[in-house]
Amino acid sequence: MFLIPGFIISLLTFPGIIVHEFAHQLFCRLFHVPVFKVCYFRLGNPAGYVLHEKPKEDWQQVLIGIGPFFVNTILGLLIAFPAAAAFNFHDDSPLNAILIYLGASIAMHSFPSRGDAESIWKNLEGKTFKKILVSPLMLLIYIGAFGSIVWLDLIYGVAVTVWLPNLLIKSMA
């Protein structure tokens, strides 16, 4: 497997990390959860984080944790959509290349991190039934996190920015 140090990937795809942390922050705002600190990007592990108060409801914690999946996917798709349509006609102008890069780097950071999963899990301490309910989600998050070793995040990013726009166009046609 082709391995690249994590910080280089983070550096190359920093727009995705910024959007990922912003998505956590946005969901905190949505549920009126106070945010103490936001690190949108840094060259370290983790590459970004959001420090916030424990939400009143457990489901709010889950949504704050998985918020980036929705925000990054939708934003990545929206940014790349015009460029993906243009690429079909071999319009490889720099603007399209930038839009595809931005879209792909944002979409590839859609998966919640292991830290996000741990935070959701920790919040449910002593709540066995709720833990059972969220365990499939935990499994998916861990698959996504470990899948990055085999470039699952990049595959997802490319799928959202290249394959999905064409699929949408074909279904609209």
Next chain:
Amino acid sequence: METTVTGQDPNKCVICAQPKYADGKMCSDCRNKLTELSIPSWVKIFAASVLCLMVIGIIRMPKFLSACMHSARGEKAQKEHRYKTAEKELTYVAAMFPDNVENNARLIICCGHNLDYKGMAEVSQRAADEKSEELTLIDEANDVIHKVTASLPSPKLDSLLARIGRPDKPSTIDSLKEFIALNPDDFFASFILANYYYDTQDWTKTDSITNMLLSKDPENIKALGLMAAIKRENKQYDSAIYFYDKMLEWNAELPEAISGKARVELKRNRDGEAKKFAEESYALDSTNSASLEAMALVDYFSGHRSEANKMLACIPKATTGDSMIAARVMDVLNGKTKYR
């Protein structure tokens, strides 16, 4: 990553360390402040830059999106062998991106299936020397060009026809037969001969030559059309429909085949069915002489003489077909020929 904050002195605000006067771990001032969405300026600038690029992309998008939609519709229609629709959709794309090799290759395939040789020649000229990675598509387009070229008069045959004129007399037919003996693989020469025997109602010879042509190329649309006509004139209506359906397998929107079915149904007095097929063909291409012929005949047999004459008047202006069609329909409308 996101982390929750818990713990610390339960009686003081975790932010300002003042005695708290609200629920939770913070005073209400700190809580209000921290629940606001505060975003640093550099993130705002970054977001604004991304937004700007996105807006430019969106402004440029309608042209590409429209082309993508037409292209997707064209590809879908092509897969379903609805080549008229496919050609129409891909022509829209060609108007926006005339040099797109993949679109031009698809357009060539569609024109070939629609017997639109003029359109095919135009697109081929435009697409010449262009390179593409879609080799299967290019091969398919080249196959269609090859097939079409093979079923058109060769330069040698052209010069013979220029010399002897229209092969409709026994003397000129002898020259044509000599030519075929020397050039047995010339499709068009054999096809003209079969047509001559068809016009003279020599069904055995027509049938034999057409069968020979079909054995060489079972999908040849001209040979299939002639075979269907032979079956129709010999009152083998189901066989005639079978051959028209074979043509429709090749192109589900071929007016020549659909209108052919209308003519078969008229022959066997199923005027309702005939009307349906004639209208379908006319809706697909109202400038096609075969569509106009079928409509004229359907109108005539349903008693709408003036409409039939209007259709007849349109035939000479049609984009496809030959002068024989108008004369043939006129003979039926004038009562000179008994169609059924």
